[in-house]
Amino acid sequence: MDDIGANLAAVRSRIAAAAEATGRNAVTLVAVSKTNPVERVHAALSAGQRVFGENRVQEALGKFPDLRREFPDLVLHLIGPLQTNKVREAVAHFDVIETVDRPRLAEALAREMEKTGRRLSCFIEVNTGEEPQKAGILPDAADAFIADCRDRLGLPIVGLMCIPPGGEEPSLHFALLREIARRNGLDGLSMGMSADYDIAIRFGATHVRVGTAIFGARRPVPAVAAEG
Numbered sequence: 001m002d003d004i005g006a007n008l009a010a011v012r013s014r015i016a017a018a019a020e021a022t023g024r025n026a027v028t029l030v031a032v033s034k035t036n037p038v039e040r041v042h043a044a045l046s047a048g049q050r051v052f053g054e055n056r057v058q059e060a061l062g063k064f065p066d067l068r069r070e071f072p073d074l075v076l077h078l079i080g081p082l083q084t085n086k087v088r089e090a091v092a093h094f095d096v097i098e099t100v101d102r103p104r105l106a107e108a109l110a111r112e113m114e115k116t117g118r119r120l121s122c123f124i125e126v127n128t129g130e131e132p133q134k135a136g137i138l139p140d141a142a143d144a145f146i147a148d149c150r151d152r153l154g155l156p157i158v159g160l161m162c163i164p165p166g167g168e169e170p171s172l173h174f175a176l177l178r179e180i181a182r183r184n185g186l187d188g189l190s191m192g193m194s195a196d197y198d199i200a201i202r203f204g205a206t207h208v209r210v211g212t213a214i215f216g217a218r219r220p221v222p223a224v225a226a227e228g
């Protein structure tokens with residue numbers, strides 16, 4: 001598992017180089033550990049990584065509670081679609097929600113945060129490529145949705161997140177996300193994955209979500225029989 005430490009070091013130095021080229025240095029590396037077993041997450045923690053991203057609530061619940069006991073300063077981001085019936089578990093077990101993408105979810109999150117007193121930083125996901133199968137608020141609707149989340153619901157919105165369409169030039173999407181954030185006075189930009197995180201940093205990313213460059217190629221998700 002030494003590869004994880006070496007990969008992390010390589011990713012961190014590429015992040016540092018890109019951040020230095022832009023004159024900014026506050027870039028958070030979110031290590032995307034989805035599909036990786038707990039031992040591999042542990043290896044990343046041992047190598048000093050503390051911020052992780054998971055895309056499924058159930059999978060994260062199976063891996064992170066034990067790791068948190070050993071590493072209380074661990075920070076867990078939800079980076080996948082969130083169903084309203086999982087909001088309670090998500091608010092209880094994550095620290096940051098990156099995928100606020102529709103009014104019903106925003107309302108459910110606001111209610112649960114009010115009820116529990118746990119205020120999680122939130123990013124609003126924007127569907128910059130306007131892909132019908134993809135989650136995220138459409139760019140034209142983003143300003144009104146951001147205002148609604150902040151002003152009516154009082155959600156702690158810290159920034160925007162996007163997943164550019166595969167096969168397209170990502171920088172157009174990074175620039176669009178940066179512009180929507182700028183005109184709404186938001187500082188956080190979660191954009192860039194293994195293939196393009198240094199480009200994203202040049203376009204102002206404050207958070208990059210990197211999986212395969214750290215953990216290697218993902219194994220296929222195991223069949224249902226392996227559950228439990």
Ligand SMILES: *Cc1c(COP(=O)(O)O)cnc(C)c1O
Pocket residue numbers: 032034055079080163193194195209210211212213
């Ligand atoms: C899986 C995933 C990533 C990481 O992708 P890599 O190409 O493995 O770095 C980033 N963001 C989201 C939303 C993901 O689902």
